[in-house]
Amino acid sequence: MKTTAIIPLISIGGLPTEAEINTLFLRGVRSLVNVSGVKLSDVYPEQRWDCWSLNEYFFSDIFSSALDIAAIEDMAHQSSFFEETANPEHRQQFLQSVQALSHILLNHESVHVFCHHGVGRSPAVTLAAICQVWSLSLPEAISLVQKLRPQCRITSMSIAASRWIQQQRLTL
Numbered sequence: 001m002k003t004t005a006i007i008p009l010i011s012i013g014g015l016p017t018e019a020e021i022n023t024l025f026l027r028g029v030r031s032l033v034n035v036s037g038v039k040l041s042d043v044y045p046e047q048r049w050d051c052w053s054l055n056e057y058f059f060s061d062i063f064s065s066a067l068d069i070a071a072i073e074d075m076a077h078q079s080s081f082f083e084e085t086a087n088p089e090h091r092q093q094f095l096q097s098v099q100a101l102s103h104i105l106l107n108h109e110s111v112h113v114f115c116h117h118g119v120g121r122s123p124a125v126t127l128a129a130i131c132q133v134w135s136l137s138l139p140e141a142i143s144l145v146q147k148l149r150p151q152c153r154i155t156s157m158s159i160a161a162s163r164w165i166q167q168q169r170l171t172l
Contacts, residue, residue, distance in 0.1 A: 012149035014118035024112050031104045031111040035097050035121040057097040059090035082160035098165050101129040123152035128165040
């Protein structure tokens with residue numbers, strides 16, 4: 001699939017306001033992947049969530065504070081970096097968020113992926129999922145994520161987590 005066909009399916013951001021949630025709905029987005037660390041029903045208790053496919057996962061932001069990447073080629077061995085740094089529960093939550101996003105994308109559904117600021121976790125989940133779904137190379141996937149969210153931080157941890165996901169051999 002060409003990246004021009006991928007871009008309309010995905011938006012990446014920070015924790016949306018109630019007005020932004022309503023705008024997403026009006027644009028036809030019905031799936032949300034929330035890796036912000038807070039339940040949307042707690043933030044917006046008056047919002048109706050029954051018309052959404054709401055996928056919420058909780059893991060700490062170890063992505064935005066990691067080192068910036070210098071060269072992707074130097075990161076070939078880095079899947080162990082994610083495995084050693086993230087605790088098992090958080091690795092499982094990351095894995096489940098990538099699986100959920102992958103299934104949404106395979107069904108060609110529009111989705112909004114977000115974390116607290118839209119800088120670390122949501123770009124990392126998106127990077128790992130689009131590598132899985134469309135078999136993009138890491139440089140192609142990074143370029144696409146940066147087009148979707150220019151202020152994102154693709155770090156050594158983002159790369160390590162994406163490589164770790166590839167080693168998990170997900171069945172999609």
